[in-house]
Amino acid sequence: MTINLFDDSCWASLRPLTFTRPVADLRIGILTIAEKWSKYLNADFGFQTQDYLSLKFVSKGDANFFINGSICPDENLIYAIHKLNIGETLLKGEIIIAYSADVYDLELAKSLKPIEYIDEFIRIVFPNDIFTHNGTELKKDFELLTKGRTSAKLSATNTFLGDNIFVEEGATAECSIFNSLQGPIYLGKNSQVWESSNIRGSFALGDHSSIKMGAKIYPNTTIGPHSRVGGEINNAVIWGYSSKGHEGYLGNAVLGQWCNIGADSNNSNLKNNYAEVKLWDYEQEHFRETGLQFCGLIMADHAKCGINTMFNTGTVAGVSANIFGSGFPRNFIPDFAWGGAHGFDVYSISKMFETAEKVYARRDLPFDEIEKNILTKVFELTSDLRRF
Template sequence: MMINLFDDSAWQSLRPLSFTRPVADLRVGILTIAEKWKKYLNAEAGFLTIAYLAEKYPANNGAEWFINGSICPDRSLVDAICSLKIGESLKKGNLLIAYRTNTGELLTPDSIVQFDAKNYSESFIRIEFPEDIFKFNHIELTKDFELITHGRISANLGATNTFLGENFFAEEGAIAECSTFNSLAGPVYLGKNTEVWEGCHIRGSFALCHNSQVKMGARIYGQTTVGPYSKVAGEMNNVNIWGYSSKGHEGYLGNAVLGQWCNIGADSNNSNLKNNYSDVKVWEYAVRDFRNTKLQFCGLIMADHAKCGINTMFNTGTVVGVSANVFGPGFPPNFIPDFSWGGPHGFESYKLEKMFQTAARVYERRNSEFNQIEKDILIKVFNDTEAYRHF
């Protein structure tokens, strides 16, 4: 089966997280949305996304099914999509969920107005705003755990560990000693070649994706995902880290999302609850203003390549743009534009040449290549966000 995952208005409302990827490449739970669909459908997947991302995320020219990349799959939804005939679409109200074309007919959502629309009445999870990623992480992590581990047997861990509950799974190559794993409130998943160092206390739901590490003495309270090739330490609650990022020291992160290639300096913290317990507002690019999340708990939203220095203090609902570099004493603003360099004392533009030099070194440490495709995406984001950098 071949599919394409298309972007809709959620790509706009998910910025800055979506500046560097299609929505379906967001990680929610253990898997990205695209990985979920591929597993449910045993499919090859491509993307219909904004033009400057298309080289890195190409469309599948042999696709027959087109699925909204902001929607997370479940069994009922998969059945409804698979039952579509050629020339039919699936909708819930005005939201386009999926459509089916002749094989190889690369039709965009705007060009299927004549398709026979079928109504879907059941509920599902859609990722529309950045806070939805941590808001729905527990539900999606639990679903992914069942999808990945069904019918399989966990690898054994050392006898020095303590286990509460039986909703635990470790892939081959996972290592842990002298730590506690509590899966009574949600599953705990350790991916291939992961390490949990001594003295860690981890509550489910929790996923440590392949080749990642939890460093000594970490306290993780649940509803948390650590993506591949990442390192974490300190105190975390309801955090989603997509991959290739580090929070390697003490400090608190709560109700937060970190993109790829991010780094959190030692003893940095975010607030996730306002002193007056009121709703948290976050910056939204689409309206160029702060939007009420209607959430009482909302911490840090940090896009790809962003970094902060030691002892950085992020206020409730702070949004940090792509490739921003934050440092210095005091609270920085609640919106830090993409490619900003500075802190509470003031900001300037982070020059592309300097940013590229740093990125090349970061990629090299992970045995990856910072190639021209990556550079072109960042150049486009830099140019498109210039209006926000009025320092």
């Protein structure tokens, strides 16, 4: 089977996280949404996404199944899609879950034979949905990745509460505490847990990532591949290639790729009056009610903050935002903004490229024209937000 995962209206409501990727490339649980579908269906996958993203996130020309990239798969969905015939569309109300045809065309999908899906599923509509549903998806991914397999072993210097832990080859840990009594713990290939770390599941550490000494990791947290973290982290998802290497609190949060959190930086995730948290909504261009009492930081790709940065409850930092200085910056920091509570200027695309080239070089990766063109397009799309 070959599938293409398509963006629907959720691509717009998930900005700024989706400015640089299709919805199905978002990480929730251990895997990205696309990786989940691929493993469940044993299928090659591609993307049907925005034109300016399509050179990096390519579509599969031979696909005959098209699946909504905002929907997380489960056993019931997989069963329903296996039963789907050419010329049929699987629906939940007005939501197109999947359809089978020779071409990608959502108008065509609406005209195909409808098959109503009666069960519930997890759909990622807003950025805060990622950390809200991360615990559920983490447990599902853990079962998907470890079923029928044998875990590697960790050093006897560690303390284990419960045995619901899976360790991939090359992962190491010393003198740390792993509590899997309330949820599973997954350590990816060649990951490292340094001495005196305290980890309570559900938790996932991606391939080639590391946790620094004395870290405190609370449940429903995912650290993606090639990342380094320390300090205190609770119910947060870090996509990958990002760093929060020092003391400071990160909670009820989502960080994209190539982000860096300066030493002793913190985000608030609860308002002093315990009121509902609002988040900036790119589609509505004002703050949206989340229905959440706990909501921290949403930080898009390439965003960074200096030491001792203080983020208020429900802060959204856009792509390539660069935040520094004393005081609390405002709750919405536009893409390519440079500054802090004292005010913002435009972070020029040329200066941003200079930094990105150095960051990529540290990982022995090229900062190529495809990446530059995507970021240039995001810079153009968000120009109206930078009226400083």
